[in-house]
Amino acid sequence: MNDVAPGGADISKIVLESSCDALGLALLVCGRDDTILFASAAVLQFFPVPAHVLAPGTRLRDFLGVVYDTGIRPGTLPENSRRRTNREDWIAEHMALHWRERYENIERAGRTRWICLRKRRLSSGIGILSMSDVSEQKKRDEQLQTDLERVELTERILDAQPNPICVKDRNLNYIAVNKAFCAVHDLAQEAILGRSAWDLVEAELAERFEQSDRHVLETGAPYSEAEHIVRADGSDLWVVSRKYRVGVGGRHFVVTCMNDVTDIAAWYHGGEDGSVNAGLQIRDYSIFAPAQNFYDPFRALNxxxxxxxxxxxxxxxxxxxxxxxxxxxxxxxxxxxxxxxxxxxxxxxxxxxxxxxxxxxxxxxxxxxxxxxxxxxxxxxxxxxxxxxxxxxxxxxxxxxxxxxxxxxxxxxxxxxxxxRPPLAQPDWEISFEDNVPSGTHAPEVEVLVAEDNQINQFVFAQILEGLGVSHRIAANGREAVELWHELQPALVLMDISLPVMNGFEAAAAIREAEKRTGRHTPVVAVTAHASDIDLQRCRASGMDDHIMKPVSPDMIEALLRKHMPAANMRAAS
Structure with missing residues (x-):
């Protein structure tokens, strides 16, 4: 059969049926007068019409009318749609489509079935309509689209999380990371995906990370560890890293979520009993294992x-x-x-x-x-x-x-x-702590130890003590203050009562307990913003000698030095 075949040319029904069966198609052939010349038996699989409707000589209009009456008609809106196409309009529309030179479309036929329609009108006037069921392919396409939308939504959710999250495959290569994870490394996603921990961190840490990853992959048991990370910008990040195995047999992945506990570790001062300044919820920073330091001073500076x-x-x-x-x-x-x-x-x-x-x-x-x-x-x-x-x-x-x-x-x-600037004139006075040191003792490495966590207050203390010519060290938390006291043996301690890790009361008590073994006494002065009766009682109970109120001034600090460091020779030199 070709474009120049006469309208009454004999069509081999057996050949057409065999071809349709082999190709999985249903075929309908119409003449130039819009009567059916041939209809394969497979057409009945698409439209439940009486068999005599497909007999040669049946008008195409009559066939379309019966199809409309079955309710299973391509190109109509879903059944739950309020809009309905009337019978004559639907028939007229499809008659027009049959006279197009070429037409191809995938159309719904019923609620769950999709049909691919291909129509061609030859130059001889013969029209050919082939139909194939593409419901499974359509379902796969829809499922793929749904999966892509889910992946996109999941990525958006992960990127919105403040906690760093990453996913590794069985080869322990990164296959997914969120924005928070990229920010820790100061790298783009493209620079991380497909790589392993060996490409991002030091060898010792990479080996430790992979050991826990392998354990999670092999056993399926969750793993957690507290870690201290230094971000690429130099800031600290305290996290509890948790690792999980997800997926099905033979295709498992490791998901790592780093729960950010920086705020709790650095700023929380409430105790279990509800009292103020009862210490940190995280008391022992040693539980945080050293993790990667991403700060590179050469990369940070231009x-x-x-x-x-x-x-x-x-x-x-x-x-x-x-x-x-x-x-x-x-x-x-x-x-x-x-x-x-x-x-x-x-x-x-x-x-x-x-x-x-x-x-x-x-x-x-x-x-x-x-x-x-x-x-x-x-x-x-x-x-x-x-x-x-x-x-x-x-x-x-x-x-x-x-x-x-x-x-x-x-x-x-x-x-x-x-x-x-012109050369600075020598000051007309100075405070000296070098003379008259009691025999049998050594001059302290620093005269004053300041325990203060607020950066602005650290700045104020440092400037005042430098202006007075007094050597000093600053501790940012109570535990560091106790450790520096052991190391430096200062002549005076200025102790803020609200400190992280170990508050001022606990730090002072620890110093007093240690002094029982040495026999010496270091004056400890409380620094507080609110000198309430309860605070003053706790100061005395913890062994503090005095207190001062914020904000501090040079006169206030100089008066403390004269009061609590009588062994020093404080003289004004002209």
Whole structure:
């Protein structure tokens, strides 16, 4: 049969039936007068019509009418649709389709069945309609689409989680990671997927990680471990890592979820009995095994910018520079302050002009000087400050400023300021703790040990003690204070009562217990923001000798030194 075959050409029914059966098709052939010339038996599998309707000579219109009446008709809306196509419109529409030169479409026939219709009208006027059942393929396509949507939704959910999460295959290669996991390493997903722990961390840690991964894969038993991680930006991350096996036999995966407990470990002060300052919920930091340190100081700094900043890299160390940022942009504040502190600067922020003026006044009262003021160009009222500011170098910054470039600029302006300053005159007084040390004792390595966790208060204590010429060390938590007391044997301890890991009361009691074996006594002074009767009772009960109230001042600290360090020779030298 071809395009030039006459309309009454004989069609071999046996050949057509065999071909349709072999191809899995149902075939309907119509003449130019829209009467059925041939219909394979397989048509009845698609449309439950009486067999005589498929006999040669039946009008195509009559066949379509019977199909419509069965209720199983391609191209109609689902049964639960409120919209209905009437009989004549449906027949007219499909008659028109039969006269198209070519037409192909996948259409629903019933609730769960899909049919692929292919129609062709030859130049001789003969029309051919082939039908094939594609329900299974359609189901597979729909399932694949559903799976893709589920994967996309799962990825969005994982990326929204604040906890780092990763998935490894049986070869322990990363096959899925969320944004929080990428942020820890400071790498894009593409740089992690397909790689193993050996490509990302040190060999010793990679081996330890894979041992636990293998154990989970082989046994299916969950695994957990507390870990201390240093992120790529230098910040600490305290996590409890939990590993699980998921999947079916022969195709298992390891899912690792790092539950972030940094806030609990660093800031929680409530006790089980509900009392205040009863110690941390996590008392023993030794349970955290060392994990990977992703901080790379060479990658964190823009070396070329530091080279362009000149020789002040050698002459002006970052530690000790005092920088204040004035901005109402919280994102900018968090990003810039974290970067400056990570490089050793004493940095903090104010959020409006009123706070800036109050900060400057408080600093002057304590005898403190700023090295640099960073002024957000978008801050309201900045022009008044920029026009009148004379206290230190002022740098105007934009919200999208690069923190590394800003760090190099701070180095530069501070170096230029130091080089332009006249030599400092010698102070007309000093406090000396070197003479009249009782015989049989050694001068302490540091005179004063300060236990303070707040960075701004650390900055204030350091500046006051440096101004008085007193050597000192600062501990950031109670346990560190006790350890430094054992190591340095200071002449005086200034103890904040609200400390992480071990509070001030517990630290003082630990010092007093240790002194029972040495016979010596170190004055311990409580530093508190609220001197309530309960706090003062607890100070005395823990063995503290005195207390002072925040905020502290140089006069207050000097009075403490004279009161509690009588063995030292404190003289004013002209």
């Amino acid at each position: 070396v070329q910018q530091l080279i362009e900043a000149g020789s002040m890299i050698e002459t002006l160390p970052a530690r000790g520079l005092r920088v204040l940022l004035a901005t109402a942009n919280r994102d900018m504040e968090e990003r810039v302050i974290k970067r400056l502190r990570g490089s050793g600067l004493d940095a903090c922020a104010v959020r409006n002009i009123e706070e800036l003026r109050a900060f400057v006044l408080a600093a002057e009262n304590c005898g403190l000087k700023l090295d640099t003021l960073l002024l957000d160009a978008a801050l309201s009222g900045r022009d008044d400050i920029a026009g009148s500011w004379r206290d230190c170098p002022l740098l105007q910054v934009s919200p999208d400023v690069d923190a590394t470039s800003l760090l190099a600029e701070i180095f530069r302006v501070c170096a230029e300021r130091r080089q332009s």
